[in-house]
Amino acid sequence: MSAITVPAPAAPVTRLRLTVRGRRVLAALAALPAVIALSVAIIGGGSALASREDGVPAGGFVTVTVEPGDTLWAIAEEVAPAADPRDVVDAIVRLNALEGVTIAAGQEIAIPAQYAPTSP
Structure with missing residues (x-):
């Protein structure tokens, strides 16, 4: 085999x-x-984060203490004299989540950086 x-x-x-x-x-x-x-x-x-030349952060805010007799309209005209006060008031109301335009003395409110005063 x-x-x-x-x-x-x-x-x-x-x-x-x-x-x-x-x-x-x-x-x-x-x-x-x-x-x-x-x-x-x-x-x-x-x-x-960028900041403006005066030290205010871009896109940020600065705070302002409300004095007796102040209104949002007066503050808006003071911090941004060249801007339309209606736009400034609206931006402040939105930034601070206010229910209306009534503010009280001693209250601290935030001012958008684009409208922030250049001198404190």
């Missing part, structure tokens, strides 16, 4: 199969650089 040689079976070709957990880990690793970049931008974003 003659010997029959049978070829050895070829090694099976396997595909990389990821579990749900593995896919989540890969997605988290892929998103990590974006998360780090956003974190740095959010944390460091406050240091890049």
Whole structure:
């Protein structure tokens, strides 16, 4: 009798199969650089605030203490004589979340930086 040689079976070709957990880990690793970049931008974003030459922060506000007899209209005309007082009063009301235009002596109100007086 003659010997029959049978070829050895070829090694099976396997595909990389990821579990749900593995896919989540890969997605988290892929998103990590974006998360780090956003974190740095959010944390460091406050240091890049611009300010006007007189020290008032751009986009910020300054506070004014209301004196006896003051009205929002009078304050608006005082802090921004070149602007329309109606616009200034509206901006002050919105910034301070006032329910009306009534203010009391001693009350501190915020004046938008764009209308802030140049000299305290």
